[in-house]
Amino acid sequence: MEKKYKPVALIILDGWGLRGNANGNAIVLGDTPNFDRWTRTLERSVLDASGEAVGLPDGQMGNSEVGHLNLGAGRIIYQDFTRINLAIRDGSFFENEVLVTAVNKVKQNAGKLHVIGLFGEGGVHSHSNHMYAIMDLANKKGVEPIVHVITDGRDTPPENGLKYAQTLEAYLAKNPGVAATVCGRYYTMDRDKRWPRTKLGYDLIANHVGSDGRTAVSVSEAL
Structure with a gap:
């Protein structure tokens, strides 16, 4: 007789965690x-x-x-976040063939290196430290980075965008580079195929269509 197996379900409850403290739980x-x-x-x-x-x-x-x-891996899967951190720490990041080739290509053609990324410490899709490492690499090669800031109000508190803008401006005050645009991830990282929303971020970066601000901080304050 064929043995009958009962079904087994793997059910994932995103956000469900166990903590003893009942306050706010x-x-x-x-x-x-x-x-x-x-x-x-x-x-x-x-x-x-x-x-x-x-x-x-x-x-x-x-x-x-x-x-x-x-889930189900049976081992620790080291995330890109961790691997990039380690590469920055041991210096191999600054010798990465793809990154170095890209920066050298920009320099050879007297071009501009546009650095676009999510600024924040959320560590989900990005981390500010990785952006600064790219800018450091560009500066070491004599290339001025043009920075397009995407603020993160989802994986970090919305008001933290101002803090990250202040940190960026402090960096740019000591190193070559310029903050060209500031836009929230609501527009530039929309995952629901809402083109009218994404178009606002695209036009800002590609066509300079948007509200002018004197500094990244002033724009972040306005946002």
Whole structure:
């Protein structure tokens, strides 16, 4: 007789975490009878979902992308974030063949190196330190970086954009480079194929269509 197997479901609850402190803890304070019953009656284990346990730097918050990559892997999957950090630390970042070739090409053709990226410390899609490393590489090669700032109000608090703009301007005051545009990720990183929204970010960067600001800080304050 053919053996019948019961189905097994892998159910991912994004954002569901376990923490003993009930203060501000919606999961502990909420009415969750099914989850409470499973906790009482079924075998279970608890996994760390942040920091070094999932291939991120110590103390770095986890996120859905990182969690999905590590599920079922049976080992730590070191994230791009961590690998880039290590490359910057040991200096191999500044010898990366693709990056060095690109910067040298710009210099040979007396061109401009446009650096476009999400500024912030969220560590999900980017990190400001990586942007500064690219600018450092350009400056070492004698190429002035033209920076297009995308502010992050999703993986970092919305008001933090001002802090990152101030840090960028302090860097540019000591190093060659210029902040050319500032725009929020709501426009430039829309994932729902809303072209009228994305077009605003595209026109700003490609066609200089937007509101003029004297500094990255003044624009961030306006945003």
